[in-house]
Amino acid sequence: MKNLLSSISTVIIANGRFPTHPLPLSCIESATYIVCSDGAANEFIEKGGKPDAIVGDCDSISNENRDLYSDIIHPNSDQETNDLTKSVQFCIERGKKDIVIVGGTGKREDHTLGNISLLADYISDVNIIMVTNWGIFTPINSTTKFNSYKGEKVSIFSIDKVQLTTENLKYPLMNRALNNWWEGSLNESLSDSFKIHTTGRTIIYQAYK
Amino acid sequence: MKNLLSSISTVIIANGRFPTHPLPLSCIESATYIVCSDGAANEFIEKGGKPDAIVGDCDSISNENRDLYSDIIHPNSDQETNDLTKSVQFCIERGKKDIVIVGGTGKREDHTLGNISLLADYISDVNIIMVTNWGIFTPINSTTKFNSYKGEKVSIFSIDKVQLTTENLKYPLMNRALNNWWEGSLNESLSDSFKIHTTGRTIIYQAYK
Numbered sequence: 001m002k003n004l005l006s007s008i009s010t011v012i013i014a015n016g017r018f019p020t021h022p023l024p025l026s027c028i029e030s031a032t033y034i035v036c037s038d039g040a041a042n043e044f045i046e047k048g049g050k051p052d053a054i055v056g057d058c059d060s061i062s063n064e065n066r067d068l069y070s071d072i073i074h075p076n077s078d079q080e081t082n083d084l085t086k087s088v089q090f091c092i093e094r095g096k097k098d099i100v101i102v103g104g105t106g107k108r109e110d111h112t113l114g115n116i117s118l119l120a121d122y123i124s125d126v127n128i129i130m131v132t133n134w135g136i137f138t139p140i141n142s143t144t145k146f147n148s149y150k151g152e153k154v155s156i157f158s159i160d161k162v163q164l165t166t167e168n169l170k171y172p173l174m175n176r177a178l179n180n181w182w183e184g185s186l187n188e189s190l191s192d193s194f195k196i197h198t199t200g201r202t203i204i205y206q207a208y209k
Numbered sequence: 210m211k212n213l214l215s216s217i218s219t220v221i222i223a224n225g226r227f228p229t230h231p232l233p234l235s236c237i238e239s240a241t242y243i244v245c246s247d248g249a250a251n252e253f254i255e256k257g258g259k260p261d262a263i264v265g266d267c268d269s270i271s272n273e274n275r276d277l278y279s280d281i282i283h284p285n286s287d288q289e290t291n292d293l294t295k296s297v298q299f300c301i302e303r304g305k306k307d308i309v310i311v312g313g314t315g316k317r318e319d320h321t322l323g324n325i326s327l328l329a330d331y332i333s334d335v336n337i338i339m340v341t342n343w344g345i346f347t348p349i350n351s352t353t354k355f356n357s358y359k360g361e362k363v364s365i366f367s368i369d370k371v372q373l374t375t376e377n378l379k380y381p382l383m384n385r386a387l388n389n390w391w392e393g394s395l396n397e398s399l400s401d402s403f404k405i406h407t408t409g410r411t412i413i414y415q416a417y418k
Contacts, residue, residue: 105321110364182322
């Protein structure tokens, strides 16, 4: 499996809790192109960051930043999509193929749930992961092998409730559909890799500890 | 609709981010019976709180608290349920009928997702809501009317993908099944109440702002 973390180029800073964990912070530091979803720009700029673009319905950007950064603000008032999706679409339109999202969780939980589940909608267009203060979300829609370590906490969330089979996980799934969000959570890797067999939109979470 | 917040008796402090918002904090203050899920006890005690019971697999309680509070610790090592479910079951066994969960989100997102979705599994036994730093989750499985205000942000998450119909929401649903987590999110109340018609497990989120 391609390791997105080793080749970060594009980072989207979503409008959740600003990262505090070293991993998402290092993603921002090593990025060559940084998109802020709407109000996320305020905190990033306050911390000394320089976004390449600010995308969203732009109702959360401070007046000061709206003036200072007017040349990189790309307003999008579409009511059918949220700011994160607008930011991803913006990146796709500019040919960005490997995207890491940070700051996607930790504030309003409806935004958290939306941002996580929307990952599964982007995979036909880009390689994308979400790196939070607690772990990494990777959306898949076909059989995928993950680098891991023995004891790593792994959770599986099924968007399309297709049958799943796992290899190298402590609580194996065998042609099983997950009918509840919690049903595939709190599993554990048995080795330096594990595999998920799926044919539908599925989101894998690997916690840092 | 019964207003759980006006008659709080039992509060479970889950092992997510400890509450900082005045509403969940006031739930703790007015509770007459407080259960801490495992490690949540450490922070609560440190802040001067006195739990009535500590429930879970008890691998996160400090050694000091384990000794000091040994008479109210109820270990439950069942691998099939998480600490929050163990805490809810503990309350049910003691006849508690109205339960407010706080601290259920804001740390590891797999725990957040599990804790939110598990609400829907408790409703056959108890009246239960989850009060976070950002909003209130209420699980339902039949037509329910909610107190609200014009402009309140409302999200609907469907565990059983049954057809839903709404009244008094800005983006109405009419006999529609939600196939993605985000699909019913970011709606808005049009008045001082709204209604959700459902026949399956559904979770309603009302954000504070």
